[in-house]
Amino acid sequence: QEITVTGTVTDVDGAPIPTVNVIEEGTSNGVITDFDGNFEIVVPAESTLTFSFVGYSSKSVEVNNQSTINVSLASDQEALDEVVVIGYGEARKKEVTSSIATVDGDDLEKITTGNPAEALQGRASGVQVISQGGAPGAAPQILIRGITTFNNDKSPLIVVDGVMLPSGTNLNFLNPRDIKDFQILKDASASAIYGSRASNGVILITTKRGKFGKAVFTLDVSSGISNIERIDMANSQEYARVVNERRLNDGQEIKFTEEEISEFGNGTDWQKETLSDFALVQNYNLGISGGGENVKYLASLGYFEEQSHYQKGFRKKLTGRFNVDFQISDKLKLKQDLSPRFERWEDTPNLFYNTLRIEPLTDVYIPIEERDGRNEFSIYGRSGIGVPNPVATVSRVFGGINYFGLFTNTQLNYKPVEWLDLQTQFGFNFDTNRRDDFNPSFFIHPNEQNLINNVFRRITTNSDWVWNNTATYKNSFGEHDITFTAGLVLDEQRYNYVSAFREDIPGQTEELRYIDAATGENRSVGGNESVRTMFSYLGRLMYNFKDRYFLTGAVRRDASSVFPDENKWGTFPSISVGWSIADESFFNIDDIDALQLKAGYGQLGNQNINPASRFFGIGDSNYAFGGERVVTNTLNRFGNVDLKWETVEDINVGIEGAFFDNRLSLSVERYKRKSKDLLFQVEPPNYTGIPGTIAQNVGSMESEGWDASLGFSGGKNKFTYSINTNVSTNESRLQDIAPGIEELLGQQRSDLGNRFLKISRPGEIAGLFYGYESSGLFQNQTEINSHSGETGSLLQPNAVPGDLRFVDKNQDGVLNDDDLTIIGNPFPDFTAGLNMDFTYGNWDMSMQWYGVFGNDIINYTNLFGYSALNDVNVRAGALDRVWREDNPGADFPRLSALDRNQNYQRPSDLLVEDGSFVRLKNLQVGYNIPLEGVNKLRISISAQNLFTITDYSGFDPEVSAGGDVINGYGVDYASYPLTRTFLAGLNFSL
Amino acid sequence: NDFLDQPLRGQQELDDFFASGEASERFVNGIYQKVNGEGWNQINFFRTINEMATDDQWSGNTEQPRADITGIAHYNVFPGSAYINSFWEHNYIGITRANLALDQISEVEMDEDHKARLLAEAKFLRAWFYFELVKNYGGVPIVTTWDELFEPEVYQYTRNTVDEVYAQIEQDLTEAVNVLPLKNEYAPSDYGRATKGAAQALFGKAYLYQEKWMEAEAMFANVIQSNQYQLEENFADVWKPNNRYGVESIFEVGYINNEQFPNIGGVYSTTQGSRADLGWSWGTPTSNLENAFLAEGDSIRLRSTIIKHGEPVFGDPEVTSFDAAPTRNKSGRINRKFYVPTADRPEPYQIGQHPLSHIHIRLADVLLMHAEAAYFNGNESAALQSLEKVRERVDLELDDNLNGTALRDAIWKERRLELALELHRLYDLRRQKVNGTPRISMIMGPNGSFVEYNLNENDDPFENSNMGESMDKGILFDQSIHMLWPIPPEEIQLSQGSIEQNPGY
Structure with a gap:
């Protein structure tokens, strides 16, 4: 029938x-x-x-x-004939002899985030994505194959549809939905074509384009709530007992009588007062795409919003994208892309540290009867120990930024003959933002006051352009394939700003928070511009013989305006080879579908320093003579006239294969990267009278490791699965510094005597934790007496039982800063990702796991959490965790107000904890509703960061103090933790 | 190539800067900034902590006792105190500014007299900074040129000896004294600049600290005989708001009130003010100091030195019962010298905007140093003469028969009373010796007189009712350690250990 x-x-x-x-x-x-x-x-x-x-x-x-x-x-991802973007061109995957990882845009869409980098975490080996917390708009740091530079910016070069963006570009500006795929160029043979911009790796982002066919309309919605972790802090009674015990232990009088304590309630729960349980996240995307023979188009509109858990703080983003392809004639093709964006950010307070420190005895507000004559910002309680009231601080946040950005990309291709492709491309990236601040006048206490209100506005504009011109010759001669590309590139990055500040607005209402309304004498204006330009030649030859033996050689010559004339030019060559063994006639194993060996070498550069680094600049300030102000001039910029390129050399070898009808794929790579002439911000000794740092070319670093990934996929009947896992290891070591400099320090803390928490020394991993090693607590005076040098002098004469025993590391019989030593390594032994996708009929499920193993964290809240340093609050249960004669097994030293043993005035391993964790980053379940006349109707629910398995006691083991990775990574000052988010989603296509 | 040539924008380059006398003068103005530093704590607050480490002041603020302030005052010294660190750092920034000025200005085409004066001002200031360093830290590395900062060896400097630092100070001051104008040779708009008198006074002080009594006496005599300075008639007028560059002032930072530029006004009125009077109560006067005035019958200076809780403020008719917040500060006493009377307070009354100058050297100080130097030279009659001038103003008799150690002790006592709370005391107690033992060792330490007074005799109701600061202040003093402050640990780290720590820290 x-x-x-x-x-x-x-x-x-x-x-x-x-x-x-x-x-x-x-x-x-x-x-x-x-x-x-x-x-x-x-x-x-x-x-x-x-x-x-x-x-x-x-x-x-x-x-x-x-x-x-x-x-x-489904698109045929596994095939080696797949075309990948390689920078100024494309190549078949099989021809790629360098290390390139691809992450598909579809994978990113499973996570609802404002920043595509967040969704990259755990997706590709060799790519470490370090979260910067869960505040709205927080931008994760991406590290490709570790660190080879001490320069501030370690993030990869971002190239969108062929247009290089300025270093340090935050991926926030892209709508993840517009991304077709990421190509991550991990080794020098892949990225040397980007020369001096590429030493931290390159991420090529390709956006979606219209396809031949009927117009397709899509609507995607996901919306939900996020919830935030809290830490249990002591209530009033426990706090008061801790404060008393600190004093009693030093023979001082108690601060609270037992009678007073018994009348205390729980006191103020400051986390509850400042943080709401839930915050809103929403994401809407609308798209239409299609095309005929001559014109293809894609238009999309996206809206993303996330709220903070404080009363203030959000990010709202509206993005558009219009990508159009014109086939003007057989030989001439034009692409025109336009992507505007508008964002509004309200400042998110970062008060976690003070929220933990402020004592529970302080009330949020003063009594109503005392509020007479006080404005709305002055009705808050004053902490008895001087920690600013966090609720009051939140009430005074009136800052935010508006962004407008426009990215345009015009590309013209002319193919006069089949074997020649001439291309010119002009990309322009314009971004302007306006920052507004209002600081209300208030009076809580002489030390917590601002008697005169003020307004501030700053308008910043970045206008960057890149002009790429390339010619590509591609031809075959029998079994020889040749592709040759030559190019010339110009780019310019221009930054400028203007700002204004003035005091004293007659009122605090919203409509008066403008500079024009201010009347005060105290005012200031600012404005400046900075420009960096670069001029480059490039060439690349790709050759293959019999589609089995592959060779790629490339060279780029860059000249950069940031270096003095004699050092402007740099040359960056690379070469790589590949061999497809499975294609050899002698190789005949049925279960092996593909097997390829590859090796590459190349050199890259780094020029990412402040363009003003080579200049000595004069600033001005004020002094008074004869009762009148006089202008002073001082040297406030110390430059270096000998600056030159930082260079990275890189070797990569790898093997990849596909087995069992392409159901299993495997890739293993080994790399070693070595940098020299590092661009360093050297901090000279203070006796030079040079404040801050000076850029210098000194020293070298080495980064090495393994990248491995393994994937299975298959299915039976209505069930399909795909499981991909990847593991990366990396060690980034400092090799040399400048002659005479034996260590580099970072993360200076005034609480710890202005000592530094991080150190980098030649031959060691860069950015280790540095401090005193301790070996338990003194249990009795005998132990203190026996803790002595060879001459019998006590190492810690001020110690009493319950104090920390510090190790005389250099065994010189004296305990002092010569005994500082390595107390931890913030960098993991390895990181791993596990991504699983299943479908069963109309159902689908995906899971994304991410794990970090073997890293240490400095939990800075340990400085007060069990010591009540300066009488701040402690963690709940602290009384049970501090030493006492009847609690000899405690982990933390006895409470002490004077702390004459300096338990908490020196950096020590008391602050260090294991930071390993495994996190379920995303769990999503979806169902496709079959419906007549509809291409797709899918509903889904998902949970992001549902749970984390860790021993770490802080908010979140994924921490960074921000700023420079070497000196910031793994240091936890209690900042905004990643949040747990629950979402419902809808995908509709017509 | 034009495309690749991007200059420094929005800022003048050093290479183009030193083109005129005006620019040179503005640069020298910038060196003066580091005498007290900008902001409230950069340099000057460290001097207050020093005073807290004597018998004249408590740490004071019992609401926010801090290891890096209170601890130092109690000789439980926290080497990494930000104040110890920034004092070091900012004095050296001043030195480098002076070195650059000396390097550049000598090449500028300008009026030769003006040039010579600017160079001499830079030398005076460089000597000032090194003196501040050597007093507090002992021998420190000496940097005297701009060019050496660009040699690799600069990263490996070690500490010079105390003698070498003083030799450097003497050399700079010799040149400064020869060139700098007298106070009355300056236009009033230039008051506050280094004068010949200031350089001689500083020079004399540097001699005094080295116990070069002959040279010191001669140098102080130059100042006294210059006819540029005289004692204020009323002791109360020495520290009067808006009495800038008064007749007694030899070197001062002339603070003014300027709402728009809040770093050119005074800070002490806030940092040392009562917590009930918009102040922070750091460095409150001790009852021990008050007793010293009472024992001497010195009511004129007492009322202009200490304000006591519940009593009227001398010179401020609007305050009949002062609130010194004794539950929030140790002694219920406040430093009158840095107090701004109600009528003189600008609106708003804010830190960094107090129109009360900070006098570093004044004639009474020079007279007493002269007396001290003269005494040690055996010139007792000259000593008595200078001492008498100081006592005369405050209606105190002088026993003309004083001689020997009694005269010495009278001079020392006079310094305490005359200069109380003016931030000289710690240095005096360290350098003044009895049979080779520094006086600080007799006052502080487990058997020190101040410690014993507080633990056994003190019956002051304020000091005994607020134990937020412990009574045993000074008990931890150890002469083998505390005659100098620690080198900032940061500096030891930044110098890779080539700068060595002082003993005991």
């Missing part, structure tokens, strides 16, 4: 695919889909239909008497 079957063939996004072959299996009976992806075929009721199309995996469906069969085809 024959029936008529109709249906639509779409891709996974629901876009119809025209000209798909639909064939009755085992016969020659077949049709192709029309422009809208529709087909109609007459076949036996019990037959099987096969759907196939170039670039997609074929699919067979049993007809089973159904008259409607809608099919979606």
Whole structure:
């Protein structure tokens, strides 16, 4: 019995695919889909239909008497013929002899985030994404294969559709939905084509474009709430007992009588007062795309919003994208992209540290009867120990930024003959933002006051352009394939700002918070501009023989305006080779579908320093003579006239293969990167009278490690699965510094005697924790007496039982800063990602796991959490965790107000904790509702950061103090933790 | 190539800066900034902590006792105190500014007299900074040129000896004294600049600290005989707001009130003011100091030195019962010298805007140093003469028969009373010796007179009712350690250990 079957063939996004072959299996009976992806075929009721199309995996469906069969085809990812973007060109995956990791845009879409970098975490080996916390708009730091520089910016070069963006560009500006894929260029043979911009690796982002076929409309919505972790702090009674015990232990009088304590309630729970349980996240995307023979188009509009858990703080982002392709003639092609963006940010307070420190005895507000004559910002309680009232601080936050950005990209390709492609491309990235601040006048206490209100506004504009010109020659001679690319690139980055500040607005209402309303004498204005330019030549030859032996050689010559004339130019060559063993005639193992060996070498540069680094500049300030102000001039910028490029040398070897009908794929790579002439911000000794740092070219670093990834995929009947896992190891060591400099220090803390928490020394991992090593607590005077030097002098004469025993590391019989030593390593032994996708019929589920193993964290809150340093609050249960004669097994020293043993005045391993963790980053379950006339209707629920398995006692083990990775990573000052987010989603396509 | 040539924008380059006398003068003005530093704590607050480490002042603020302030005052010294650190750092920034000025200005085409004066001002200031350093830290590395900062060896400097530092100070001051104008040779708009008198007074002081009594006496005599200075008629007028560059003032930072530039006004009125009077109560006067005035019958200076809780403020008719917040500060007493009377308070009354100058050297100080130097030279009659001038003003008799150690002790006592709370005491107690033992060792330490007084005799109701600061202040003093402050640990780290710590820290 024959029936008529109709249906639509779409891709996974629901876009119809025209000209798909639909064939009755085992016969020659077949049709192709029309422009809208529709087909109609007459076949036996019990037959099987096969759907196939170039670039997609074929699919067979049993007809089973159904008259409607809608099919979606997955793109053929595994195939080695897949084309990847390699920078100023494209290549078949098989031809790529360097290390390039691809992350598909579809994978990013599973996570609802304002920043695509967040979704990259755990997706590719060799790519470490370090969260900067959960505050709205927080931008994660991306590290590719560790660290080879001490320069501030260690983030990779971002290239969007061929346009290089300024270093340190925050991926926030992109809508993750607009991204087709990421190509991450990990080694020098891949990235040397970007020369001096590429030493931290390169991320090539390709945005989605319109495809030939009927217009497809999509709507994607995900919306939900996030919730935040809290730390249990002591209540009033426990706090008061801790404060008393600190004093009693030093023979001082108690601060609270037992009678007073018994009348204390729980006191103020400051976390509860400042943080709400839930905050809103929402994400909406609208798109339309399609095209005919000559014009293809894609238009999208996205809105993303996230709220903070404080009363203040949010980020709202509206993005648009219009990508149009014109085939002007057979030989001439034009692409024009336009992507505007508008964002509003309200400042998110970062008060976690003070929220933990402020004592519970302080009331949030003063009594109503005392509020007479006080304005709304002055009705707050004053902490008895001088910690600013966090609720009051939140009430005074009136700061925010508005961004407007416009990214345009114009690309013209002319192919006069088949083997030559001439291309010129102009990318322009304009971004202006306006920062507004209002500081209200208030009076809580002489030390917590601002008697005169003020307003501040600053307008910043970045206008950057890149002009790429390339010619690509591509031809075959028998079994020889040659592709040669030559290019010339100019780019400019221009930054400027103007700012104004003035005091004394007659009132505090919103409509008066403008500079024009201010009347005060105290005012200031500012404005400046900074420009960096670069001029480059590049060339690349790709050669392959028999599609088995591959060779790529490239060179780039850059000149940068940031260096003095004699050091402006730098040359960055690279070479790599590959061998596809599986294609050899002698190689004949059925289960191995592909097996390729590759090796590459290259040099890269780094020029990412402040363009003013080579200059000595004069600033001005004030002094008074004769009762009048006089202007003073001082040297406030110390430059270096000998600056030159930082250079990175890089070797990469790897093997990759596909097995068992491409169901299993494996890739293992080993790399070593070595940098020299590091651009350093050297901090000279203070006796030089040079405040701060000076940029210098000194020293070298080495980064080495393994990247491995393994994937399985397959399925049976209605069940399909795909499991991908990756593991990365890295060690980034400092090799040399300048002659005479033996260590570099970072993360200076005034609480700890202005000592530094981080140290980097030649031959060691850069950015280790540095402090005193301790060996338990003194249990009695005998132990203190026996803790002595060779001459019998006590190492810690001020110690009493319960104090920390510090180790005389250099065994010189004296305990002092010569005994400072390594007390921890913030960098993990390895990081791993595990990504799993399952489908069963209309159901789908995905999980994304991420783990970091073997790293240490400095939990800075330990400085007060069990000591009540300066009488601040302690963690709940602190009384049970401090030493006392009847609690000799305690982890933390006895309480002491004077702390004559300096338990808490020196950096020590008391602050260090294990930071390993495993986190379920994302769990999503979706269901496709089959519906007539609709390409796709899917609903889903998901949970992000659902749980974290860790021993770490702070808010969140994924911490960074921000700023420079070497000196910031792994130091926890209690900043905004990652939040747990629950979302519901809808994907609709017509 | 033009495309690649991007200059420094928005800021003048050093290479183009020193083109005129005006620019040179503005640069020298910038060196003066580091005498007290900008902001409230950069340099000057460290001097207050020093005073707290004597018998004249408590740490004071019992609401926010801090290891890096209170601890130092009690000789439980926290080497990493930000104040110890920034004092070091900012004096050296001043030195480098002076070195650059000396390097550049000598090449500028300008009026030769003006040039010579600017160079001499820079030398005076460089000597000032090194003197501040050597008093507090002992021998320190000496940097005297701009060019050496760009040699690799600069990263490996070690500490010079105390003698070498003093030799450097003497050399600079010799040159400064020869060139600098007298006070009355300056236009009033230039008051506050280094004068010949200031350089001689500083020079004399540097001699005195080295116990070069002959040279010191001669140098102080130059100042006294210059006819540039005289004692204020009323002791109360020495520290009077808006009495800038008064007749007695030899070197001062002339603070003014300027709302728009809040770093050119005074800070002490806030940091040392009562917590009930918009102040922070650091460095409150001790009852021990009050007793010293009472024992001498010195009511004129007492009322202009100490304000006591519940009593009227001398010179401020609007305050009949002062609130010194004795539950929030140790002694219920406040430093009158840095107090701004109600009528003189600008609105708003804020730190960094007090129009009360900070006098570093004044004639009474020079007279007493002269007396001290003269005494040690055996010139007792000259000593008595200078001492008498100081006592005369405050209606105190002088026993003309004083001689020997009694005269010495009278001079020392006079310094305490005359200069109380003016931030000289710690240095005096360290350098003044009895049979080779520094006086600080007799006052502080487990058997020190101040410690014993507080633990056994003190019956002051304020000091005994607020134990937020412990009574045993000074008991931890150890002469083998505390005659100098620690080198900032940061500096030891930044210098890779080539700068060595003082013993005991």
